[in-house]
Amino acid sequence: MTATLMDGRALSRQLLDATAERATAFQLAHGRRPCLATVLVGDDPASHTYVRMKVNRCAEVGIESRRVDLPASTATEELVGLLRDLSADPRVDGILLQHPVPAQIDERAAFEAIPAGKDVDGVTGASFAAMAFGDPGFASCTPGGIMRLLDAYEVPLRGRRAVVVGRSAILGKPVGMLLLGRDATVTYCHSRTVDLAAHVREADVVVAAVGVPELVRGEWIKPGAVVVDAGYNPGNVGDVEFDAAAARAGLITPVPGGVGPMTIAVLLSQTVDAAERHAQG
Amino acid sequence: MTATLMDGRALSRQLLDATAERATAFQLAHGRRPCLATVLVGDDPASHTYVRMKVNRCAEVGIESRRVDLPASTATEELVGLLRDLSADPRVDGILLQHPVPAQIDERAAFEAIPAGKDVDGVTGASFAAMAFGDPGFASCTPGGIMRLLDAYEVPLRGRRAVVVGRSAILGKPVGMLLLGRDATVTYCHSRTVDLAAHVREADVVVAAVGVPELVRGEWIKPGAVVVDAGYNPGNVGDVEFDAAAARAGLITPVPGGVGPMTIAVLLSQTVDAAERHAQG
Missing domain, CATH: 3.40.50.720 (NAD(P)-binding Rossmann-like Domain)
Known part of the structure; x- marks a missing residue:
């Protein structure tokens, strides 16, 4: 092997540490922790594992997580309604809808129910356009x-x-x-x-x-x-x-x-970004 | 020359003719013509020419145009306010902001004041994402x-x-x-x-x-x-x-x-598309 390894574990650890410091500073300044809502639909074992990892990492860095698990039979309208409720909730800073969702759900419609300011997973069309145009916004x-x-x-x-x-x-x-x-x-x-x-x-x-x-x-x-x-x-x-x-x-x-490992670290870093912006009004 | 010419004049003529038929049918069904608002900021001669061409083509195919010309000194907030007014106006089906705008204006902020349903020029982030994701929407x-x-x-x-x-x-x-x-x-x-x-x-x-x-x-x-x-x-x-x-x-x-010639023809065709969608509620 001639290549140098790009060590995502080490780099993500740096980002998680910095995120933890910022989360602590946020809590001191605002009397609450940044909050990530995770939404999981259905029984896919891999998706359950991913959500659990994200929730655990939240706890490690001092981000509150609000976990919502929905049955596999959930309809698009129910999911969109839930996402709208989370969007309207001032205590929620970021929203993650775990991909993929069951086949009967219009995933794009669900993603688009998340406002750009809470789209810390960078899945909406607005976030995509911001990435494409070099405008401020959350990256996927x-x-x-x-x-x-x-x-x-x-x-x-x-x-x-x-x-x-x-x-x-x-x-x-x-x-x-x-x-x-x-x-x-x-x-x-x-x-x-x-x-x-x-x-x-x-x-x-x-x-x-x-x-x-x-x-x-x-x-x-x-x-x-x-x-x-x-x-x-x-x-x-x-x-x-x-x-x-x-x-x-x-x-x-x-x-x-x-x-x-970078994926989760970016998610949590962006959750603190979102909290800071919300706190600034 | 060995190449066959791709004749945009002829193809755009076909599209304009089809658009005129649809505009007539729309007027018969709804008692009004589809309406395109054009917004021009400043004194750029080429931009004036482009807007005039678009307004003339609207008249030819039976689309009402509402032309708004603003001084070169217009601020972003004024332009955004005007675009929001046009967005809220039920008699306006499509909105075109002529590109480019004067340097002091945040063009992206102005574009984003246009709702996806009236973005018949396909300039918003939402329209871009729809093109990228293969979702319904207006093309640039x-x-x-x-x-x-x-x-x-x-x-x-x-x-x-x-x-x-x-x-x-x-x-x-x-x-x-x-x-x-x-x-x-x-x-x-x-x-x-x-x-x-x-x-x-x-x-x-x-x-x-x-x-x-x-x-x-x-x-x-x-x-x-x-x-x-x-x-x-x-x-x-x-x-x-x-x-x-x-x-x-x-x-x-x-x-x-x-x-x-295709550019204007697509603009007018999409204006009738927008009118039809608005009429369907």
């Missing part, structure tokens, strides 16, 4: 975490070729827009892309965000390139063929311990 | 016109390489998202891109949307590629070196008479 947490990792390792982006594999609304599309905002030349690849290998071979920065185990082969990686693996598949396998990629890359994120 | 007019041109000439997009030169909020970024939504592999190039030529040489579809005369050289065009020139520079010069590009391309838009 995984893309925001990826940018923090790139910055921590001083990865140059201006004029570099970035290839994003995947085009989801909360990961691939926003991370591409954030890279574009930093003056990278950005290519979006996806399931319909012809000759993915040819695109990856040209990339200075590769972000794999598609959820297909080891789709990105190590031999495709340009020597010295930066490889960010935002995939997480069963068995601790990412979207990148790790060993072979690490033999060629300059920097690479491990799975687990790379992008994953 | 030039990107929407480009997609209609590509479809009219039956240009295949799935799996094809599309290169967008330019990344503005109302042209480059949204047209890239629309192409991505049609399963093209999309690369955003811009002023910081290293070796633009290399990107264009690989492109099956090139969209030039940057406002630099003849930036895209003809010799870069892959033989048989589709070239869409959304640039419009003084002297009827586009962003593409036309003659040399037309010698290699399969399809190419002329300047003028290509993308330009």
Whole structure:
């Protein structure tokens, strides 16, 4: 292995520590803790695990969490109604709707019930547009975490070729827009892309965000390139063929311990941001 | 010249005719014409020309226009207040704020004062996100016109390489998202891109949307590629070196008479769309 590991655990720990300090300062100033509402619909075991991790991390850094679990049979209207109630509640600073929701729910309609000021998970159209236009707003947490990792390792982006594999609304599309905002030349690849290998071979920065185990082969990686693996598949396998990629890359994120820990840290940091803004009126 | 011209004048005429029929039907059904409010700030001659063209086209197709001209010294708050008034006015179906506005105005704040349902020019963050996510909404007019041109000439997009030169909020970024939504592999190039030529040489579809005369050289065009020139520079010069590009391309838009006429036609078509939706409550 020639690549240096991008240590998301260590960087997320720094961000969590800073967030804890800010949460304490907020409580001293305002007599209450910042508050994140988590909304989980249904029985998906992985989603339950993710929400539990987020709630635990909240407790660690001094953020109050309000957990709402809804049955798998919940209708869109019920979920939207709940999200509107949380939106109107002055004690709630941020709202997280755990993705994915059961199939009968219009996920986009649910996301859009969250006002931009409480969208600490960065899932609304308004947050996406803010990321795309370089305006103030909350980043989608995984893309925001990826940018923090790139910055921590001083990865140059201006004029570099970035290839994003995947085009989801909360990961691939926003991370591409954030890279574009930093003056990278950005290519979006996806399931319909012809000759993915040819695109990856040209990339200075590769972000794999598609959820297909080891789709990105190590031999495709340009020597010295930066490889960010935002995939997480069963068995601790990412979207990148790790060993072979690490033999060629300059920097690479491990799975687990790379992008994953950053996501929660950004969520909590943005929750304190939201609380501070709300307190300022 | 080997390329076939993509005739935006003819296609826009078809769309304007269809829009006129729908405007007439709307008037018969609802006792009023669809109404577009145009807002122009300042004295820029080109902007005055564009607004006059839009108002004239409205009259031709049976859309009422309400023209508001504001002095160059207008503050953001005044402009936002006016846009909110127009937003609240039930007789106004669509609102166009002519771009660009004078430098002291926060253009993004002004755009965002337009509600999604009246954003027939497709300039708000909500409209951008809808384009990016494939949700219902109004397209930015030039990107929407480009997609209609590509479809009219039956240009295949799935799996094809599309290169967008330019990344503005109302042209480059949204047209890239629309192409991505049609399963093209999309690369955003811009002023910081290293070796633009290399990107264009690989492109099956090139969209030039940057406002630099003849930036895209003809010799870069892959033989048989589709070239869409959304640039419009003084002297009827586009962003593409036309003659040399037309010698290699399969399809190419002329300047003028290509993308330009489509923009207004899409604006008016979307104004009738908005009126119909408002009438349905």
